[in-house]
Amino acid sequence: MTELLRVRGLNVVFSGFRAITELDFTVSGGELRFLIGPNGAGKTTLIDVITGLTRPASGSVRFAGTELLGRREHQIVRLGIGRTFQTSVVFEQLTVLENLDLAATFRRPLGTLLRRRRGIADQVAEALETTGLAELADRPAGVLSHGQRQWLEIGMLLAQRPSLLLLDEPVAGMSRDERARTGELLRQVAKEHTVIVVEHDMDFLRRFASTVTVLHEGRLLCEGTVAQVQADPRVQEVYLGRTRKESAELVKEAS
Amino acid sequence: MVGTAPAGPTRRRLAGPALFVAVGLLLVAVAPAVLSPFRLDLLGKYLCYAIVAVGIGLAWGRGGMLTLGQGVFFGLGGYAMGMHLKLREAGPGGLPDFMVWSGVESLPALWRPFANPVFALAMVVLLPVTVAVLLGLLVFRQRVRGAYFAVLSQALAAAFVILLVGQQGLTGGTNGLTNFQMFYGLDLYQPGDKRILYLVVVGVLGAMFLLAWQLSRSRFGQLLVAVRDGEDRVRFLGYEPAVVKTIAFAVSAGMAGIAGALFVPMVGLLSPANLGIVASLELLVGVAIGGRFSLAGAVGGALLVNYAKTIFSEESADNWIYLQGAMFVVVMLWAPRGLAGLAADLRTAVRHRRRRPPRSVPAPLPSGTAAVVANRAEEPA
Amino acid sequence: MATLNQLVIGASIGAVLLLIALGLTFTFGQMGVINMAHGEFIMAGAYTAYLLQPLVGTQSVLVALPVAFAVAGVLGLILERLAIRHFYGRPLDTLLLTWGISLVLQQVARDIFGAPNVQVRAPGWLTGGLDLGVRLPYNRVFIMVLAVGCVLAIWLYLTRLRHGRRMRAVMQNRQLAAVSGVATERVDQLTFFIGSGLAGVAGVALTLIGPVGPTLGTNYIVDAFLVVVAGGLGQLRGAVIAAFALGILNSFVEFWVDNGASLAKVVVFAVIIGFLQLRPQGMFVVRTRALS
Numbered sequence: 001m002t003e004l005l006r007v008r009g010l011n012v013v014f015s016g017f018r019a020i021t022e023l024d025f026t027v028s029g030g031e032l033r034f035l036i037g038p039n040g041a042g043k044t045t046l047i048d049v050i051t052g053l054t055r056p057a058s059g060s061v062r063f064a065g066t067e068l069l070g071r072r073e074h075q076i077v078r079l080g081i082g083r084t085f086q087t088s089v090v091f092e093q094l095t096v097l098e099n100l101d102l103a104a105t106f107r108r109p110l111g112t113l114l115r116r117r118r119g120i121a122d123q124v125a126e127a128l129e130t131t132g133l134a135e136l137a138d139r140p141a142g143v144l145s146h147g148q149r150q151w152l153e154i155g156m157l158l159a160q161r162p163s164l165l166l167l168d169e170p171v172a173g174m175s176r177d178e179r180a181r182t183g184e185l186l187r188q189v190a191k192e193h194t195v196i197v198v199e200h201d202m203d204f205l206r207r208f209a210s211t212v213t214v215l216h217e218g219r220l221l222c223e224g225t226v227a228q229v230q231a232d233p234r235v236q237e238v239y240l241g242r243t244r245k246e247s248a249e250l251v252k253e254a255s
Numbered sequence: 256m257v258g259t260a261p262a263g264p265t266r267r268r269l270a271g272p273a274l275f276v277a278v279g280l281l282l283v284a285v286a287p288a289v290l291s292p293f294r295l296d297l298l299g300k301y302l303c304y305a306i307v308a309v310g311i312g313l314a315w316g317r318g319g320m321l322t323l324g325q326g327v328f329f330g331l332g333g334y335a336m337g338m339h340l341k342l343r344e345a346g347p348g349g350l351p352d353f354m355v356w357s358g359v360e361s362l363p364a365l366w367r368p369f370a371n372p373v374f375a376l377a378m379v380v381l382l383p384v385t386v387a388v389l390l391g392l393l394v395f396r397q398r399v400r401g402a403y404f405a406v407l408s409q410a411l412a413a414a415f416v417i418l419l420v421g422q423q424g425l426t427g428g429t430n431g432l433t434n435f436q437m438f439y440g441l442d443l444y445q446p447g448d449k450r451i452l453y454l455v456v457v458g459v460l461g462a463m464f465l466l467a468w469q470l471s472r473s474r475f476g477q478l479l480v481a482v483r484d485g486e487d488r489v490r491f492l493g494y495e496p497a498v499v500k501t502i503a504f505a506v507s508a509g510m511a512g513i514a515g516a517l518f519v520p521m522v523g524l525l526s527p528a529n530l531g532i533v534a535s536l537e538l539l540v541g542v543a544i545g546g547r548f549s550l551a552g553a554v555g556g557a558l559l560v561n562y563a564k565t566i567f568s569e570e571s572a573d574n575w576i577y578l579q580g581a582m583f584v585v586v587m588l589w590a591p592r593g594l595a596g597l598a599a600d601l602r603t604a605v606r607h608r609r610r611r612p613p614r615s616v617p618a619p620l621p622s623g624t625a626a627v628v629a630n631r632a633e634e635p636a
Numbered sequence: 637m638a639t640l641n642q643l644v645i646g647a648s649i650g651a652v653l654l655l656i657a658l659g660l661t662f663t664f665g666q667m668g669v670i671n672m673a674h675g676e677f678i679m680a681g682a683y684t685a686y687l688l689q690p691l692v693g694t695q696s697v698l699v700a701l702p703v704a705f706a707v708a709g710v711l712g713l714i715l716e717r718l719a720i721r722h723f724y725g726r727p728l729d730t731l732l733l734t735w736g737i738s739l740v741l742q743q744v745a746r747d748i749f750g751a752p753n754v755q756v757r758a759p760g761w762l763t764g765g766l767d768l769g770v771r772l773p774y775n776r777v778f779i780m781v782l783a784v785g786c787v788l789a790i791w792l793y794l795t796r797l798r799h800g801r802r803m804r805a806v807m808q809n810r811q812l813a814a815v816s817g818v819a820t821e822r823v824d825q826l827t828f829f830i831g832s833g834l835a836g837v838a839g840v841a842l843t844l845i846g847p848v849g850p851t852l853g854t855n856y857i858v859d860a861f862l863v864v865v866a867g868g869l870g871q872l873r874g875a876v877i878a879a880f881a882l883g884i885l886n887s888f889v890e891f892w893v894d895n896g897a898s899l900a901k902v903v904v905f906a907v908i909i910g911f912l913q914l915r916p917q918g919m920f921v922v923r924t925r926a927l928s
Contacts, residue, residue, distance in 0.1 A: 051491070073490035082491065089488040091481045098477055105474055106493035113475045160493065321728045393909050397916035399865075402670050402727035406861040407909070413858045414901035421898015532858065536735060543732055576743045583736025587729050588719065 004029040004164060004194050005050070010059030012045055012218070019045045020056070020218040027164075032190040034205050035198045036229075037215035038238060043198045044086070046215070047166045051083050052076045063164065078106060082162035086169050088149040092142030096133050096152055099141050100124045103156035123159050130188060131155035132181075147178035154185060165189065167197045171204050183207055274551065275464075282457045292446040299453040299521045301561040304538065305554045306460050306514035310507030311542045312553035313467045317476060318503040319483030321401075324408035325511050325538050326530030327415045328383035332512025333525040334419075335382055337432035338366055339375030340519065344436055352434065353427040363425055372439065379516040380509045387508030391501030398497075400486065409532055416531040431526025438520035456517050460554070463510050467550050470506065479503050511538075537564075540579060544586050546595025556593060640770045642891045643884060648776035648845065650883025651783030655838035656856055657863035657875050658790060659712075659831025665870025666807040666827050669720050669730040674860070675853025676741040677708040677832045681839025682848040683749060684708075685756050694759045697840060701782075704836035712832020713825060721824070738853070745850040753847035762844060775844040782841055786834060791872060793830075803827055807870050859886075859904075866908055868918025877919060882908075 007025040011018070020042040027033050035043045048054035050061055052073040061068040068076055091099050097120065104123050105113065120128075128134040131151040136144065141152060150170055157165050170186070171179045183204065189195060190208075199205055205212065205226060212229045214221040216238045222229060229235055286298060307329055314320045341351035342362075347370075350362060368374050390411065394404060419426045427433070441448040470476050482489050482496045489496045519525050528534065538557075545556015560582070567575040590597055656678060663671055681704035688703060689696045715737065723730040762778055765771040794800040805813040806823045814820045835853075842852060863882055867874030882904060889900040 072495065074493050074495045077491055077493035085488075089485050091484055091488070093480055093484055094477055102474070102477055102481055103492050105478070113478070114470070114473050116469075116472050117474055117477075156492070321731065323731075390909070393913065397912050399912055399916055402664070402731065403865050405670070405728060405731060406858075406865055407905075410858050410862055410901075410905055410908075414905045417901045418898050421895060532854070539732070573743055573747070576739055580736040580739035580743070583732055583739070584719070587733035587736070588722070591729060 002029045003027075004031075004064055005196075006060075006062045007046070007050075008060045008062075010046075010049065010061065011057045012042070012049060012054060013057045018218055020049070023059070023215075023218070023220055025213065025220065027194060027196060029163075029194055031194055032186075032208060032210040033196045034208070034210060034212045035196060035215065036200070036202075036205065036212060037221070040217065041215040042218040043215055044168055045218075047083060047168055047196070047198060050076075050166065051081060074106075077160065077162075080161075080163040081166065082157040082160045082164070083166040084150070084153040084157060084168055084170060086172060088146075088153045090141040090144070090149050090152050090156070092140060095138050095140055096144070097124065097128070097137040099152060100127050100155055100159045103127075104159040104161075107161065123161055127155040127159040130158060131185060147174050147182070150174070150178075150182065151185060154189065158189065163194060165193050165195045167195065169198055169200065171199065171201055179204060271551075275461075279457075279461060283454065287450050287453065292449060295453055296449065296521065297565060299449075299456050300518065301558045302453075302456045302460050303514045303518040303521055304541065304561050305557040306456075306463050306517070307511045307538050308542050308545070308553040308557035309460070309463050309467045309550060310510030310514075311539060312547060312550045313470065313479075313510075314504050314507035315539075315542065316547035316549070316553065317471050317479045317483065318500055319401075320500060320504055321405040321539075322408045322504070322507065323405050323532070323535055323539070324410075324412040324415075325507070326412050326532075326535035327408075328387065328508040328511035329515035329518070329534075329538070330415065330419070330525070330527075330530035331382040331386065331515065332379045333515030333519050333529070334426070334432070335369065335375055335378040335512070336516035336519045337435070337525050338369040339372060340435045340438060341432055342366065342370045343372075344434075351427075351432075353430065353432070354424060357424045357428070359424045365425065376516075379512050383508040383512035383515075384505045387505040388501055391504045392497060395497035395500045395504075396495075398486075409535070412530070412532050412535045416527045419527045427526075429527060431524060431529070432519070433524040433526075435520055435523050441520070443520055443523065452517075452520055456521060459513060459517060463513070464550060464554065467506075467510075470503075471550065475499070475502070537579070540582060542593075544582055544593050546593030546598075548592060549595035549599075552593050552595025552598075555595070559594075638770075638891065640768075640772075642887045644772055644776050646884030646887030647880055648779045648883070649887060650880035651780045652838050652841050653856065653860050653863050653883055654783050654876060654879035655786060655834050655841065656860035657867070657879055658787070658872075659834050660860055661864045661867065661870055661875050662803075662807070662827050662831050664727065664864060666803065666810075667720075667824055668725040668727055669723055670727045670734070670861075671715075671720065672731055672735040672857065673715060673738040673741060674734075674832070674835055675857035676738050676745075677711055677835035678839040678842065678853040678856060679742070679745060679848070679850065680704070680711055681708045681836030682756070682843050682852055683745065683839075684836065685840045685843045686749075686754050686848055689756055694757065696756075697759055697762070697844065700840045700843075701837055704840045705833035706836075708836025708839065709829040709833030712828045712835075715832075716825060716828040720828075721821075724824075742850045742854075749850070751850065753849040755847050756843035758844050779841045779844060782837070786837060787872070787876060790830075790834075794872065799823075799826065862904070862908055864918075866911055866918055868915075871918065874919040 003026055005025075005027040007023060010020050010023040010025070012020040023042070023046070025046070035046065037043055045054060049056050050068065052068065052071055052075070056069065059069070063079060063081060066079060068079070091102070094102065098117070101117055101121065101124050104121055128137055131154060133148065133152060133155060136148070141149070144152060154167070154170065167186075171182050174182060179201075186195070186197070187208070210226075211223065212226055213223045214229055214232075214235050221234055221238065222232050224232070282302070287295060290298060307325055311322065311325060314322055345351050350359065354362075369378070390407075394407060399407070419431075420429050422428070435443055437443065438452060441452055443449060443452070471479070478489070478494065478499050481492070482499050486496045489499070515525070515530075518529070541557030541560040542553040543556070544560055545554065546552030563578065564575055567578055586593060592599075656674065659677075660671065660674055663669055684704040684707045685696060685700035688700045692699045715734070719733060719737065720730055723733060758775055762775045765773040766777065794804055802813070802818050802823050803826070805816070805818055806820050810820060838856075839852070842848070842856075859882060863875055863878045866882070867876075867878035885907060886900045886904055889903045890896040893899055893903075
């Protein structure tokens with residue numbers, strides 16, 4: 001598999017506080033990668049750095065060979081990296097369809113901006129289909145439930161046609177049903193895209209057989225399959241160490 | 256009124272264009288026939304302000320940029336036109352009257368190119384647009400926004416006026432430019448010619464309105480609303496919000512410039528008092544009262560407020576100030592969406608009453624679990 | 637020598653701007669409101685000094701300072717209670733609302749005191765100046781001392797007193813302060829009172845260097861807002877530096893550049909836009925991770 005994202009020697013400092021220290025992190029094309037770690041591990045910070053929201057003190061972030069550091073957020077999006085946020089932000093005054101259409105627009109020629117939208121573009125229709133929001137297309141996004149907003153955000157990402165998707169805690173605050181549906185959605189999305197997911201939820205994570213990267217206090221702790229990671233004593237120590245019982249269970253399960 | 260109207264019954268889709276045509280007919284055919292030349296001049300003046308209001312509706316209503324310095328752009332357009340008209344009057348080699356009075360002996364270099372009518376017309380738009388683009392890119396790219404932008408635009412208006420007043424020999428100082436006779440072949444002292452000028456103003460207002468309307472219903476308009484409501488999120492759609500905002504700001508500045516250029520022959524004078532802090536805020540009053548989220552509201556509000564100003568100022572200027580202050584307070588406290596907002600609420604209320612008791616709208620559910628009937632007539636709040 | 641003279645003039649204007657900007661930066665930072673009527677509190681302070689003059693005589697400035705502080709403070713409190721508190725976190729709406737109120741207040745002043753400017757006579761010990769090769773006018777020196785004293789008092793209040801610390805807490809995180817048991821509403825009122833009161837003090841200071849008229853506040857409010865923009869929101873240090881820098885820059889351009897009086901504001905504006913290219917959020921800013 002080809003290397004798509006390559007982070008080297010990354011350091012992020014927030015007024016004296018070291019959020020990320022000397023981090024190396026690589027993701028190959030087509031991967032579905034989970035980022036886990038206790039609070040303050042630097043997961044969201046890493047995503048913020050990749051997408052241009054946070055400027056690191058030093059290091060390098062290369063995407064398909066292109067250095068991302070120093071570029072503005074929208075330029076990075078145009079290179080093919082899309083992201084969602086922990087608290088989903090959609091444009092409440094616009095309809096679901098308009099939200100998706102807007103996300104798809106930057107790849108169009110400039111002149112189309114000045115015209116009114118007519119019909120539904122292919123990538124928008126696909127996104128509607130994939131997220132299952134087709135029947136809500138004409139509703140203002142403001143009426144959507146929390147879960148639907150997350151799906152709309154993922155749909156907006158798809159409409160952007162990115163090659164790398166970064167999802168920041170997509171199932172946080174979701175009901176059981178919504179989680180299941182999001183899981184389905186994620187599986188589908190991961191077929192055609194490279195995806196990095198920040199997630200706390202171990203249950204959710206266990207259902208995907210894929211690589212997991214564990215961060216702790218801004219450093220890379222370990223990397224491997226779910227089973228490998230769960231078996232790693234260091235992970236149990238920092239991440240699961242709080243309740244001995246649960247970690248014991250997890251070890252049992254993993255072995 | 257935000258965003259595009261959802262596809263509703265044909266009757267409602269035609270209401271907008273019908274209103275546009277009706278108001279157009281009223282202004283083109285009825286007003287010149289029934290109003291005295293004096294009143295028609297006043298109406299023409301209000302219409303100039305309405306052109307500015309269309310631009311403010313775009314920048315503030317759609318784009319969320321509260322511009323307290325629109326007078327600057329109005330002034331740039333106005334002075335560009337005024338300089339040309341003064342030079343026309345003075346004739347080749349002559350000096351404008353105020354320069355003679357303040358002892359200027361030869362025409363300043365800044366003035367010379369304005370003798371060319373095409374150059375002057377181009378400057379009417381280019382000057383304000385250039386200033387707006389410069390300011391917009393410098394300010395918006397640094398993510399200076401909201402109240403900070405409002406304060407900066409106001410400071411620009413303050414600085415501009417002090418500059419104009421101070422450069423007496425170049426600008427006519429406090430008195431500004433006065434005594435215009437001719438405007439591109441029209442005799443401004445002839446009621447007939449003045450009526451033609453009035454019709455030009457109406458035509459320009461119509462064109463600017465259509466331009467702003469097209470912009471707001473286009474993808475650009477949606478993008479602008481998106482930037483207003485979530486600038487940081489828009490970056491992750493692959494756009495630089497600063498560019499989107501700057502374009503809308505520049506368009507509104509260009510409109511203000513054109514309005515200023517028409518104001519000069521219409522009213523016959525332009526002075527710093529027409530474009531300072533207070534004047535710039537007065538341009539906003541109408542939009543706030545009419546309803547910033549609706550272009551029609553902005554135009555209606557501008558006409559209404561300026562009419563009210565004339566009426567009340569005829570009695571006493573003090574009353575007008577009290578009334579104007581009170582209007583701001585009342586609108587902001589009780590009707591922040593302005594008259595257009597009130598009208599929209601009223602329409603919704605009437606529609607709901609006419610219909611059967613409102614069915615409870617089913618809470619949206621994920622598809623697959625339950626079919627959701629999209630209530631298409633529901634208008635976004 | 638002329639340089640020193642301009643420096644004193646600029647610094648004294650900066651001192652007045654600082655007194656005005658303090659109130660603005662705290663109400664904006666803490667409550668997210670932009671109070672355009674703040675300028676009218678300056679005017680109220682100045683007219684207070686004017687009214688006190690026949691009653692108290694030549695030492696009226698000293699009496700006027702606390703009285704003007706109270707008068708302007710109470711006016712601010714009334715405004716906050718009646719209108720502004722409904723608008724927290726909506727800076728653009730408050731801006732328009734308070735501009736309407738400011739228009740009305742100016743007209744009220746015009747109706748009471750008349751449109752022409754009035755003069756307040758400075759006490760004898762403030763006329764004349766200190767001769768150091770160049771004359772340092774006592775009134776300007778007094779204004780600077782006054783401003784420095786006020787800033788010191790505010791600084792002590794914010795850092796040493798429990799009330800002041802509460803104010804900083806509300807400014808930094810309103811919700812957290814509220815659930816931590818801070819009566820945010822009371823803190824807001826107090827902030828408004830102090831901020832408006834300082835504008836009143838600035839008004840008294842202005843009577844020492846010029847006449848008093850209904851539009852006195854309008855002339856200073858725009859510059860004071862620029863101080864807030866350049867200094868950073870709710871930042872005492874930023875406000876101090878920005879105010880003096882702005883006052884002095886203004887005074888130097890007026891003096892050194894040909895026809896400078898008309899150019900000074902343009903230059904100041906350009907400098908501030910330039911400064912924002914380097915520090916878009918003002919001089920001092922706390923970095924946070926939140927997405928707006």
